[in-house]
Amino acid sequence: MSEAVIEEGTGELTGGVKRGGSAEARAVTRFGGMGDVVLKVLAWGTLLFLFLPIFVIIAFSFNDPAGKFNLKWQSFTFDNWADPFKYEQLNTAFLNSLEIALVSTLLSVVIGSFLAIALVRQRFLGRETLDTFLVLPLTVAEVVIGASLLTLFLDLGWNRGFWTIVLAHVAFQLSFVALTIRARVRGHDWTTEDAALDLGAGPVRTFTRVTLPLIFPGIVAAALLAFALSLDDFIITFFNAGSTLTYPLFVNAAVKNGLPPQVNVLATAILLGSLAVIGAGSLWARRRGDT
Amino acid sequence: MDPTLTDVVPDGRDVVTGADPKPPTIGIDHVTKAFKDFVAVDDAHFSIAQGEFFSMLGPSGCGKTTTLRMIAGFETPTTGSIRLDGKDVSRTPPHKRNVNTVFQHYALFPHMTVWDNVAFGPRSKKWAKAEIARKVDDVIGVVRMEEFAGRKPAQLSGGQQQRVALARALVNEPTALLLDEPLGALDLKLRQVMQFELKRIQREIGITFVYVTHDQEEALTMSDRIAVMNEGRVEQIGTPTEIYDSPVTVFVAGFIGQANLWPADVGSLNAGEAIATVMGSQVTAACRSTEVGVGAAVMMVRPERLSLSVQRPEGVSVVEGTVTDLTFQGPVVRVSLAGAGDVPVVAHLGPDAELPALRPGDRVWASWAPDAACVLPPAEIPVADDTSVEET
Numbered sequence: 211m212s213e214a215v216i217e218e219g220t221g222e223l224t225g226g227v228k229r230g231g232s233a234e235a236r237a238v239t240r241f242g243g244m245g246d247v248v249l250k251v252l253a254w255g256t257l258l259f260l261f262l263p264i265f266v267i268i269a270f271s272f273n274d275p276a277g278k279f280n281l282k283w284q285s286f287t288f289d290n291w292a293d294p295f296k297y298e299q300l301n302t303a304f305l306n307s308l309e310i311a312l313v314s315t316l317l318s319v320v321i322g323s324f325l326a327i328a329l330v331r332q333r334f335l336g337r338e339t340l341d342t343f344l345v346l347p348l349t350v351a352e353v354v355i356g357a358s359l360l361t362l363f364l365d366l367g368w369n370r371g372f373w374t375i376v377l378a379h380v381a382f383q384l385s386f387v388a389l390t391i392r393a394r395v396r397g398h399d400w401t402t403e404d405a406a407l408d409l410g411a412g413p414v415r416t417f418t419r420v421t422l423p424l425i426f427p428g429i430v431a432a433a434l435l436a437f438a439l440s441l442d443d444f445i446i447t448f449f450n451a452g453s454t455l456t457y458p459l460f461v462n463a464a465v466k467n468g469l470p471p472q473v474n475v476l477a478t479a480i481l482l483g484s485l486a487v488i489g490a491g492s493l494w495a496r497r498r499g500d501t
Numbered sequence: 502m503d504p505t506l507t508d509v510v511p512d513g514r515d516v517v518t519g520a521d522p523k524p525p526t527i528g529i530d531h532v533t534k535a536f537k538d539f540v541a542v543d544d545a546h547f548s549i550a551q552g553e554f555f556s557m558l559g560p561s562g563c564g565k566t567t568t569l570r571m572i573a574g575f576e577t578p579t580t581g582s583i584r585l586d587g588k589d590v591s592r593t594p595p596h597k598r599n600v601n602t603v604f605q606h607y608a609l610f611p612h613m614t615v616w617d618n619v620a621f622g623p624r625s626k627k628w629a630k631a632e633i634a635r636k637v638d639d640v641i642g643v644v645r646m647e648e649f650a651g652r653k654p655a656q657l658s659g660g661q662q663q664r665v666a667l668a669r670a671l672v673n674e675p676t677a678l679l680l681d682e683p684l685g686a687l688d689l690k691l692r693q694v695m696q697f698e699l700k701r702i703q704r705e706i707g708i709t710f711v712y713v714t715h716d717q718e719e720a721l722t723m724s725d726r727i728a729v730m731n732e733g734r735v736e737q738i739g740t741p742t743e744i745y746d747s748p749v750t751v752f753v754a755g756f757i758g759q760a761n762l763w764p765a766d767v768g769s770l771n772a773g774e775a776i777a778t779v780m781g782s783q784v785t786a787a788c789r790s791t792e793v794g795v796g797a798a799v800m801m802v803r804p805e806r807l808s809l810s811v812q813r814p815e816g817v818s819v820v821e822g823t824v825t826d827l828t829f830q831g832p833v834v835r836v837s838l839a840g841a842g843d844v845p846v847v848a849h850l851g852p853d854a855e856l857p858a859l860r861p862g863d864r865v866w867a868s869w870a871p872d873a874a875c876v877l878p879p880a881e882i883p884v885a886d887d888t889s890v891e892e893t
Contacts, residue, residue: 401608407595408573408602409622410673416596419621423612 264481271474278468290471294479297470303460304476310372310456311440314379319433321380322387323425329388330395344392347385355382356449363450370452378450379443383436390435394428427495434487441480524587526551526677526709527572527600532581534567541567543733544581549677549711549726554703556712556720559730560756565713568730569679572711574598586676596625601670602679606686607662609654615665616641616650622673636672643702644668660691667702677709684719696723717757721745729753745803749790751880754801761807762882763844765800767793775876780841784818786874797879806873807848809836809865819868822846824859838867 270280274287295301328334329341347355359378363370402424406416422429444458451459461473525548534542542564549555557565570576571583574595582591590598601622610618619641623633641650644664654662663683670678683699684692700723703710714720720727721741728738729752737744737753748754751762765777765786775788779800786800813819822838829835830849836859838846846867859865 399606399608401604401606402610404575404595405602405604405608405610405669406621406625407575409625409669410596411621411625412596415625420610 267474267477267481271471271478273471273474275471278470280469280471280474290475294472294475296472299455300457300460300464300470300472300476303455304457306372306454307441307457310375310379311437314376314383314440315433315436317376318380318383318387318436319429322384322432322436323391323429325384325388326391326395326428327421327425329392331400344385344388347382352382352443352445356446359446360449370450371454374450374452375447375454375456378446379440382443382446383439386439387432387436390432391425391428394425394431398424430491434491438484524584525549526553526586527711528582528584528587529568529572530582530584532568532571532578532583534564534571534576535579540733542571542578545735546581547728547735547738549709552707552709554700554710554712554723554725556714556724556727557730558714558717558720558727558756560715562732563730564733565715565730566681569602569681569711569713572677573600573602573679599673599675600677600679601673601675602681603663603666603670603683605682607654607666609662609665609669611654614651614653615646615657618654618665619669619672622669626673640668640672643671643705644698659687660695663687663695664698667699671702671706671708675708677711680710680712682713682715684714684716692719699723721757729756731756747787747789747875748801749792749877751799751801751877751882754877755883759804759847759849761802761804761845761847762877763800763802763840763846764882765798765876767795767798767876770795774871777876780820780822780844782818782820782841784820784874785871786818786876787872788876790876790878792878793876799877799879799882800874801877802869802874804835804847804849805833805851806869807846807867808854808869809848809850809859809867811863811865813866814868816868818871818874819866820846821864821866824861824863824865826861827859838865840867 270283271290272286272288273280273283274285274289276282276284329337329344356378359374359381360370363374368374400421402420403416406420407413411419442458444462447456447459448462455463457476461469464470464473527549529545529547529549532542532545533540545564545568557568559565567576571578572585574590574593574597578591582589584590585598585600610621613621616637620633620637623636628636638647638650641647644667646661646664646668649657649661649665654665657665666683680699684695687695696719699710712720712723721744724741726738726740727744729736729744731752736750737748739747744753744757748757748760754760754762763779765779767775767777768783769776770788770793773788775786775793775798777784777786777798777800784800808814813821820840822840824836825839826837827834828837833849833851834854836848836850838848840846848867
């Protein structure tokens with residue numbers, strides 16, 4: 211089928227393909243000259259569309275705004291980077307966000323790992339229902355989840371703040387975490403656990419030396435995802451924060467009464483941190499050599 | 502026959518000498534395993550001696566793997582008990598039993614190097630560091646994997662993974678090594694190499710091997726003794742020669758090698774010899790089964806034990822048949838006959854047989870030595886089908 215297309219479309223290239231052209235050569239010739247250009251433009255256009263907001267964030271971290279709002283380009287400066295922690299409130303919000311992300315990620319990853327293992331490996335009442343409904347929280351509008359959690363916390367009479375945010379975050383992180391790790395647990399031949407027991411390792415050693423290392427890449431992926439989700443979240447946090455301020459909440463408030471370029475500096479810092487983590491992750495995966 | 506191999510009963514007493522020396526390495530004492538309504542193993546009762554290469558052979562679902570898993574500790578007998586070195590371990594978890602398993606798909610730890618895979622057992626048992634290093638190097642040498650000690654399992658071929666699995670299971674110096682269809686995933690050529698290797702290693706270290714397989718040829722080649730299992734029951738236990746030459750049931754005769762199985766009518770039984778009517782002829786046959794009585798039975802003769810002649814030969818064990826098919830099979834020529842009542846008769850004639858120039862339709866006589874035939878308890882005779890035995 212594809213051979214025929216090549217022959218019709220690009221007469222003079224056919225010979226080259228037949229003599230053993232590489233896969234790329236075939237893919238390029240498949241669309242011919244004009245199609246190739248369109249494809250490239252589309253690809254670069256998509257990338258630009260995807261990353262433009264990020265470029266704006268980075269660029270405006272170097273802006274020297276005229277007033278309280280960092281919304282119009284004025285002139286280039288390193289001042290913002292020299293003094294990233296200029297605003298006490300922003301610092302607190304930023305730290306809150308990091309702490310909440312850290313704590314909620316830890317909680318959701320531990321619970322989610324056991325949930326994923328149980329869903330794949332155990333037979334218990336309601337397992338299939340739970341397995342099916344695991345995606346449910348992803349489909350419900352965040353506003354609804356946020357409002358519902360608020361109702362719950364109000365009814366319980368809990369003071370909203372750090373811990374209610376953490377709980378709310380764990381609630382929506384769990385689905386992502388369990389789904390990610392579940393895929394990893396499913397992909398493995400667990401007779402390795404039998405082998406470990408057979409060789410004299412007790413159940414605890416079997417778990418720490420065999421089960422855990424084998425699902426660890428899944429756990430790392432889930433943790434990164436959960437951390438990012440928590441750091442990002444605005445809507446659910448907004449409902450359950452009380453007077454506690456997180457980074458997204460601060461930005462939301464700041465839009466009304468003054469948006470300093472330090473917001474962009476910290477956002478860029480997060481971006482760089484993420485890149486470092488991703489880089490380290492792929493290096494580590496290459497070193498491991500299995501998966 | 503070596504009495505220590507065949508005549509040790511599970512309580513450890515030697516039947517022949519009455520002595521009470523070492524208990525058998527493994528004692529399977531009236532073990533039954535049921536999963537809900539399904540009886541996987543039905544009253545298995547045998548023992549395996551120190552240093553023996555013991556195979557459990559049978560089609561899938563016959564209970565051989567379940568029996569192995571009960572010895573390893575992954576399953577608990579519903580009734581009966583498992584003994585290792587005389588000690589009841591029926592309720593002991595796998596990590597506290599001194600037996601090790603080579604799993605069907607090896608179950609190597611993918612995140613560890615070959616060396617770390619092998620060292621996993623000794624490390625779990627908290628041996629001294631120097632001792633671990635010495636022993637691990639040693640065993641990796643036995644399976645000839647020194648060059649690959651630093652590799653991960655994914656970087657090894659199937660045969661190499663097999664060797665690592667073997668080394669990993671041997672390093673703990675178990676009282677018995679349990680092997681669950683260890684060669685099943687390898688291609689024929691490699692399988693033969695590994696069969697040889699397994700035998701070599703077993704001779705070298707001298708520990709008991711319990712080997713599960715559905716491949717009758719493999720079992721015959723490698724084993725000191727074989728337990729043939731079917732639908733949860735142990736049908737026969739014996740040396741490869743005993744199993745092949747003197748099967749005690751129709752199932753065993755049909756499962757191991759190829760067999761002529763004919764309906765027979767036993768007229769008299771005397772001192773292990775039966776006189777029976779087969780296809781209208783009076784013949785004699787050996788009889789080792791206690792379940793054969795006067796009346797309906799099945800007679801078995803291996804195809805290579807039959808000779809064909811155009812003239813009726815001297816002697817009593819002769820049936821007449823019409824040639825239906827001749828097939829050249831390399832080492833032998835396979836001649837199919839239709840005996841009286843269209844009973845199929847198959848003869849394998851070697852290159853030295855004085856084969857008359859036969860053609861389909863010719864009348865010939867098939868004869869055999871009296872000790873080549875045996876009578877078996879009546880059972881449904883499976884439809885002759887060459888592929889069913891080889892494949893499964």
